[in-house]
Amino acid sequence: MADLSIDVVAKAAGVHRSTVSRAFSRPEAVKSETREHILRVAEGLGYTMSPLAQALRRKTSTFIPLIVPDITNPFFAELAKTMTQAADERGYQLLLCVTNGDAAKTDGYFTAMQAMYAPFGIVAPSTKVDTDALKRFDFGHRVVVIDRVEGDSSVPTVTVDSRRGIVLALEHLRSLGHTSIGYVSGISGTHTAQDRMDAYLELSAEGSSTPLVLDSGSDPDAGARAAKHFLEMDNPPTAIIAANDMVAFAVISALGQSGVRVPEDVSVMGFDGLALGARFNPALTTVRQPIADMGNIAIELAEKQNLNGSVDHVVLEPELLVRASTSGPRK
Amino acid sequence: MADLSIDVVAKAAGVHRSTVSRAFSRPEAVKSETREHILRVAEGLGYTMSPLAQALRRKTSTFIPLIVPDITNPFFAELAKTMTQAADERGYQLLLCVTNGDAAKTDGYFTAMQAMYAPFGIVAPSTKVDTDALKRFDFGHRVVVIDRVEGDSSVPTVTVDSRRGIVLALEHLRSLGHTSIGYVSGISGTHTAQDRMDAYLELSAEGSSTPLVLDSGSDPDAGARAAKHFLEMDNPPTAIIAANDMVAFAVISALGQSGVRVPEDVSVMGFDGLALGARFNPALTTVRQPIADMGNIAIELAEKQNLNGSVDHVVLEPELLVRASTSGPRK
DNA sequence: TCGATTGCTGAGATCGGTTGCAATAACAGT
DNA sequence: ACTGTTATTGCAACCGATCTCAGCAATCGA
Numbered sequence: 001m002a003d004l005s006i007d008v009v010a011k012a013a014g015v016h017r018s019t020v021s022r023a024f025s026r027p028e029a030v031k032s033e034t035r036e037h038i039l040r041v042a043e044g045l046g047y048t049m050s051p052l053a054q055a056l057r058r059k060t061s062t063f064i065p066l067i068v069p070d071i072t073n074p075f076f077a078e079l080a081k082t083m084t085q086a087a088d089e090r091g092y093q094l095l096l097c098v099t100n101g102d103a104a105k106t107d108g109y110f111t112a113m114q115a116m117y118a119p120f121g122i123v124a125p126s127t128k129v130d131t132d133a134l135k136r137f138d139f140g141h142r143v144v145v146i147d148r149v150e151g152d153s154s155v156p157t158v159t160v161d162s163r164r165g166i167v168l169a170l171e172h173l174r175s176l177g178h179t180s181i182g183y184v185s186g187i188s189g190t191h192t193a194q195d196r197m198d199a200y201l202e203l204s205a206e207g208s209s210t211p212l213v214l215d216s217g218s219d220p221d222a223g224a225r226a227a228k229h230f231l232e233m234d235n236p237p238t239a240i241i242a243a244n245d246m247v248a249f250a251v252i253s254a255l256g257q258s259g260v261r262v263p264e265d266v267s268v269m270g271f272d273g274l275a276l277g278a279r280f281n282p283a284l285t286t287v288r289q290p291i292a293d294m295g296n297i298a299i300e301l302a303e304k305q306n307l308n309g310s311v312d313h314v315v316l317e318p319e320l321l322v323r324a325s326t327s328g329p330r331k
Numbered sequence: 332m333a334d335l336s337i338d339v340v341a342k343a344a345g346v347h348r349s350t351v352s353r354a355f356s357r358p359e360a361v362k363s364e365t366r367e368h369i370l371r372v373a374e375g376l377g378y379t380m381s382p383l384a385q386a387l388r389r390k391t392s393t394f395i396p397l398i399v400p401d402i403t404n405p406f407f408a409e410l411a412k413t414m415t416q417a418a419d420e421r422g423y424q425l426l427l428c429v430t431n432g433d434a435a436k437t438d439g440y441f442t443a444m445q446a447m448y449a450p451f452g453i454v455a456p457s458t459k460v461d462t463d464a465l466k467r468f469d470f471g472h473r474v475v476v477i478d479r480v481e482g483d484s485s486v487p488t489v490t491v492d493s494r495r496g497i498v499l500a501l502e503h504l505r506s507l508g509h510t511s512i513g514y515v516s517g518i519s520g521t522h523t524a525q526d527r528m529d530a531y532l533e534l535s536a537e538g539s540s541t542p543l544v545l546d547s548g549s550d551p552d553a554g555a556r557a558a559k560h561f562l563e564m565d566n567p568p569t570a571i572i573a574a575n576d577m578v579a580f581a582v583i584s585a586l587g588q589s590g591v592r593v594p595e596d597v598s599v600m601g602f603d604g605l606a607l608g609a610r611f612n613p614a615l616t617t618v619r620q621p622i623a624d625m626g627n628i629a630i631e632l633a634e635k636q637n638l639n640g641s642v643d644h645v646v647l648e649p650e651l652l653v654r655a656s657t658s659g660p661r662k
Numbered sequence: 663t664c665g666a667t668t669g670c671t672g673a674g675a676t677c678g679g680t681t682g683c684a685a686t687a688a689c690a691g692t
Numbered sequence: 693a694c695t696g697t698t699a700t701t702g703c704a705a706c707c708g709a710t711c712t713c714a715g716c717a718a719t720c721g722a
Contacts, residue, residue, distance in 0.1 A: 005678055016702050021680060031700060050446050052387045053678035057707050061383075071427070072412050072606065077403045084402075084429050093443070096402070096427035098415050112424070115381050223610065249610050256612040257655065275403065279554070279580050281587040281612045324588065336708055347672045352710060362670060384708035388677050 004047045013041040024049055051093075061117040064299075065095045067109050069126030073246065074274045075291070076124060079146070083122065083295035090299060101126050120302040122146065127189040142306065144298045148191035156301040158294050158314045162195035163203075165287040165318035166241070169269050170203055172285070172320055173239045177328045178267065179209055182237035184226035185216040186247030193218075196243050196271065212237055223250020230266070231258055238266060238329035245270035245277050245286055252280070252325065267326035273319070283323035290316050335378045344372040355380060382424075392448040395630075396426045398440050400457030404577065405605045406622070407455055410477070414453065414626035421630060432457050451475065451633040458520040473637065475629045479522035487632040489625050489645045493526035494534075496618040496649035497572070500600050501534055503616070503651055504570045508659045509598065510540055513568035515557035516547040517578030524549075527574050527602065543568055554581020561597070562589055569597060569660035576601035576608050576617055583611070583656065598657035604650070614654035621647050 010017040015038065022030045023038040030038075055061035066083055068076040080096055087094040095118075099105040106123075113121050120142040128150060144156045173181050183200045185193065197216070204211040214226035223242070227250075230236050242248035248270030252262050262268050262282060270277060273288025297314050304310055341348040346369065353361045354369040361369075386392035397414055399407040411427055418425040426449075430436040437454075444452050451473040459481060475487045504512050514531045516524065528547070535542040546557035554573070558581075561567050573579035579601030583593050593599050593613055601608060604619025624647055632643050 007678080017678090018680075018703080019701060021678095022701090025680075029700080034700080048442055048446060050387070050678050051443070052383050052392075052447060053707090054680080055707095056381070056383045056387060056709090057678080057680045059707075070412070071402060071415075072405065072408045074403065074405070074408075077405075077408050080427075081401070081403050081429065081431070085431070096411075096429075098412065098427075100412070100416070111379055112382070115379060116383060246610075249607075249612075253610045253612045253614060257614070262612075276580075276607075279577075279584045281580075281584045281593075283584060283588070338708080348708090349673080349710080350671055352708095353671090356710080360670080365670080381708050384677090385710080386677095387679090388708080388710045390677075 004045055006049070009038070009042050009045060009047050012045060013038045055117045059117055060119055062092045063095050063113075063116050063118050064092045064302075065097050065109060065113045065116075065118055065121045067097045067099060067106060067121065067123045069099050069101050069124070071096065071098045074276050075244065075246070075272050078274065078291045079124060079295055082292040083298070086292075086296045086299050090303075092299070099126075103127070119306055120144065122298050122302065125190055128191055128194075142302065144302045144305075146294060146298060148195070150191060153313065154311060156305055156311050156313065158297045158301060158316065159192060160289045160294070160316045160318050162192055163199040165271060165289075166196055166199035166203055168287050168318060168320045169241050169271070170200075170207065172322065173241070173267060173269065173326065174207065176239075176267065176326060178237075178239040179329075180212070180235075180237040180239070181209060182212040182214045182226075182230070182240045184214045184222060184240060184242050184247055184251060186218065186222040186226075186243045186250075189218055193243055200241065214240065220250070223247045224254040226251050227254030227258070227260075230255065231260070236266070239326065240266060240268045242268065242270050245272040245274045245284060248284055248286070248325070249276075249280060252282075252284075262325050263327040265330060267329070269326055273321050277321075278323065280325075282325045285323045285326040286321050288319045288321045290319070335376055337378075337380070340369070340373050340376060340378050343376060344369045386448045390448055391450055393423045394426050394444075394447050394449050395423045395633075396428050396440060396444045396447075396449055396452040398428045398430060398437060398452060398454045400430050400432050400455070402427065402429045405607050406575065406577070406603050409605065409622045410455060410626055413623040414629070417623075417627045417630050421634075423630070430457075434458075450637055453477065453629050453633065456521055459522055459525075473633065475633045475636075477625060477629060479526070481522060484644065485642060487636055487642050487644065489628045489632060489647065490523060491620045491625070491647045491649050493523055494530040496602060496620075497527055497530035497534055499618050499649060499651045500572050500602070501531075501538065503653065504572070504598060504600065504657065505538065507570075507598065507657060509568075509570040510660075511543070511566075511568040511570070512540060513543040513545045513557075513561070513571045515545045515553060515571060515573050515578055515582060517549070517553040517557075517574045517581075520549055524574055531572065545571065551581070554578045555585040558582050558585030558589070558591075561586065562591070567597070570657065571597060571599045573599065573601050576603040576605045576615060579615055579617070579656075580607075580611060583613075583615075593656050594658040596661060598660070600657055604652050608652075609654065611656075613656045616654045616657040617652050619650045619652045621650070 006017045006020050010020045019030060020038055023035045027035055064087060071077055084094045097109045122144050124146040146158055148159055149155050149157055185197050201211045214229045215222045242251055248268055252268050270284045270286035273286050277284035277286050293316055301312050337348045337351050341351045351369055354366045358366055395418060402408055415425045428440045453475050455477040477489055479490055480486050480488055516528050532542045545560045546553045573582055579599055583599050601615050601617035604617050608615035608617050628645050635641055
């Protein structure tokens, strides 16, 4: 049971270790009876190849790092979940790396990923991706980013159409009769967040209602501040769009603390479509991002790029998810 | 920039590769000037040692797997977060492995961890830990479990005193004037969950109130079912203890959907102390588990065991966290 | 001054695989 | 029967470190 090396198997099967190696990694290169015999012997011994040794020699591994800023944020958690699945369906092993927003740590993961011969990596940023940081590593082009990347289309990306999402949210609220719709940005820093905000500003103006940003901070307290701001207004909006579900939760919670009811007193929408939203009080109306698809596509893009060098930028469609946190405005 | 091996550095520094190796791994074994020179050269070249090669040769690595059933569950997410921190403070690299409750996958991670020469691993189970499964691997004793392990004290564990937690919850509710207190088990399967339930049953009876289990399922819908059950009762309890925060969320959400207010109509408590609870509506009163401590201690235990073979079982104290979801019973 | 320590560095085997190349076997065509 | 392929397998170098053993110089005690 201890110390199963390829040589042990080779001896047991009466062949050379290179044959054993081939039996596993290049099955067509070894006579089928031999191969089956070897596999049987290996099986009997409970042998598995050392991914370490393999990676070392091949100079490529199946470890693929997923770099996220904060696993505590359900968006990234859900992403991680679906990507783990997607990864090992394709024979990869996902290495979840959390940076806690520490750029230095991101760098560390990059070098680690290089050292581990990762074929590529996936980055879900919390801050605008620094192109130079990516370039600094010679695998710079083997990273897929789940966000836009400013002024550089050489790295593949997969994103959700932020503007479209905001359109959906606005349409929903307007169809409910809302004309005064506020926005709270909450987490900022990514291009995606920026895009949502910009879309809100622009579309809001087009819709002839004046944009009203309740808070544009990027810390966990943004929701509370937005609520405070809301309460102090003479003429508060009848609906609020939050930049993401977590912020929406915080807003609703803070509002509730002051006796403001959702959706009776004010409608609140999120953006993300977290599973958690269905279990919030009230269940959150939101714009759903196809998180599972994002994971799958990210891996596909990476593979494709590895294969033929193509760099794609996939933009996914968001979807409206109406639950209980929105209703017609109070008369 | 490409292909930095130890030999390259050695040549550049004009020494043998074994000296370079020592300069990094056993600094005291090389003359300080030589060492500094080597380090400087390495630095200049941007060289880092290959963790793969190191692990292969040393037969021990710094990869430490944290095996969790579901990263989407904030409890595990928070655990993962603090453990990542704890891990790399000590020079380890945490490998987050999610099983999605698939036992086969757990086995897979075990063999992987063996193959990667992980010095030890941490398991946060979703089901009662199968001692045999642990034993099947010869590193069975180098796993720390974040749950009790039935009938086998040979594997180190770190847990929170479930009974004490339930006592805190019960005391809190009783001091508020509640006499009829229900329980919803929600996620079951772990010994910890079992312990909480048992404690509730026992202590509830002692307190002369009849135990009232609203639901004992283990799926995500337990909360909804419990709420339904609650609504159908002629004489519903005035307070509910949920086995964990997530279930509490679900209960409150489902209750809210039917117009039942928390805490006005019924008080609800959780168990976990998730950060999320503070942003729930209403902010959740709960029994806090010292998640960060659990992470740190788990690693400490593992290291200690690796060192001197000691097997410890640490039981941590939970703490009452009063927020807004509990109040006196409705008259 | 000389043998014995001690300190530092180099050689080379080794960890567990992979892979280009050579060798042998098997098979086909003539 | 003989030569040219083609299918299989063995050989041995190599991936990037670690580590034991040896060699050599400097230091020490007598």
